[in-house]
Amino acid sequence: MLLKRLTETNGLSGNEKEVRNLIIEEIKDYVDDIEVDRIGNIIAHKKGKVDAPKVMVAAHMDEVGLIVTGIQESGLIKFTAVGGLDQRILVSKTVKIGKDNIPGVIGAKPIHLQKKGERKKALQMNQLYIDIGVDNKKQAEKVVKIGDYIAFDSNYVEFGKDLVKAKGLDDRVGCGALIELLKSDTNISIHAAFTVMEEVGLVGAGPAGYTIDPDIAIILEGTTCSDVPDVDSHLLATELGKGPAISLMDRTTYFNKNFRDIIVEVAKENNIPYQFRRTTFGGNDSGKIHMAKEGAISATISVPCRYIHSPVSVMNKNDYENAKKLLKAIIERIEKGGIC
Template sequence: MLLKRLTEASGVSGNEHEVRNIIIEEIKNYVDSFKIDRLGNIIAFKKGKENNKTLMVTAHMDEVGLLVKEIDQSGLLKFVPVGGIDKRVLVSKVVLVGDNKIPGVIGAKPIHLQKKNERKEALDVDSLYIDIGARSKEDAETKVNIGDYVTFYSEYIEFGSNLIKAKALDNRVGCSLLIDLIKEIKDTSFYAVFTVMEEVGLVGAGPAAYSVNPDIAIILEGTVCYESPKLESHQIPTQIGKGPAISLADRTTVYNPELRKKVVGIAEDKGIPYQFRKTGMGGNDSGKIHTSREGCLTTTISVPCRYIHSPNSVMSIDDYNNTYRLLKELLSSYNKEEL
């Protein structure tokens, strides 16, 4: 299954080549052209009916992870986070280090040895290390190097009421949706762009948008989901099973209301469930895309994902399918020059 391959691949920001290779393998026979730019973005073009406006549909390839910064004398690895990771999720997690995917475990001082004040707060990253089973620094250096990327190890599992558990759903779910569009859509001209380094500052999106120069962009994402019963409804950003989430505003973009109304109107007309993303926190590639060149109208459509930026995120297959339904209808409206 495509989403399984994508989520189980390693692709921490700045090291997306494994994910990029999977995507190219999947799309190369379905696009009229594609290129990899200097940063590593994939910019593909699918030719169909000509349109007065240029459409770009985009998803970022990278995920949050870690980077080895030091190997100590005992062979333990010290690291820095790459992207926004909650340090509370790190202890005891299994990871894969470097291109050879050396297995390791994130370790810390046992709770039995911690002082009372240490137990009250999450351990700082500087107090953690990766144990790869090395006997010494020299032993570890035969397996890994300073600068190696570290990915969480997490298997793709389908469980519960049509749910998926996997790492990197932010944003392999967007990549999977975009690949599906490329394969199925035959009569619509659009650029399909897979960007790099979104998690460390929307790095790839700006140059990609400058190259394509779109009039309209649809950004595909896996977004934050939290449904605690202690929260009032307006505080819940998105909910599993309620359909694709349409963004109102976030840290990097206040979305064009007229374009949003068109997206909502299409969803309602076609009977596709949808919800609004109700938090202004976070951001995505729209932040760089909508300010490129003369500017671009953007909309972000996301699949809600619980436990985002952790080794184990959860999403609904129904939400995925309804997001895909909405995307197909949006491209159909664009083809009719109604978007």
């Protein structure tokens, strides 16, 4: 299964090579040109009978994780975050370090040795370490070095009613949807960008947008889902099972209203459930792509994911399937013209 392979492949920001190789292998027989630019983005072109408007579809390859910053005399590993992480989710998680996937466990001072005040506070990252099962620094340095990336050890699991648990759903759901679009038949040319380092500042999006210079850009994402207890209704960004989310605005983009209205129209015409991403925090690759060169009309279509940026993100398979259907229907609508 494509999404299982995508999520179980490690690809932290700045270290997307394994994911990049997987994607190239998947799309190479379905596109006319593939380029890996100097920063690591995949830029692919699927030629169609119609070349205008120039359509760019983007998804980022990277995921959040950790990086080794020190090795203590005891052999325990110190680390810091790569991308936005909630420090409270880290303790007791299993991880894989470096290219050899050295197994480790994130540990902390035992609770019965913590002071009363310490027990009442969430553990900070500087209080944590990774235990790789060695006795000293010399042994640790044989298998781990400063600068090694640290990925969460988490498998793709289907459970409950149409739910999936996996790491990296943000944004392997987007990568999966874009791969399947490229494998499908389209009359209009598609310029695809699988970008790097979105999680650390939309780094790959700018060069990709500048290279492609699109008229229309569609960004595919995994986005936060807040349908859990003790969240005020006005803070419910998205909800599982209610369809792909169409963004209104976020920290980096005010999305084109006319294009958004057309997407809603397309969803209704094709009986595809949809919802709006109702909060505005965060941002995605649109923030850089829609400003490249002369600018582009942009939209973001997202799959809601609970517990995002953690080893146990959860999505509804129907939302993912409907996001793919909506993407294909939008492309077919663009082929008819009248959007830009």
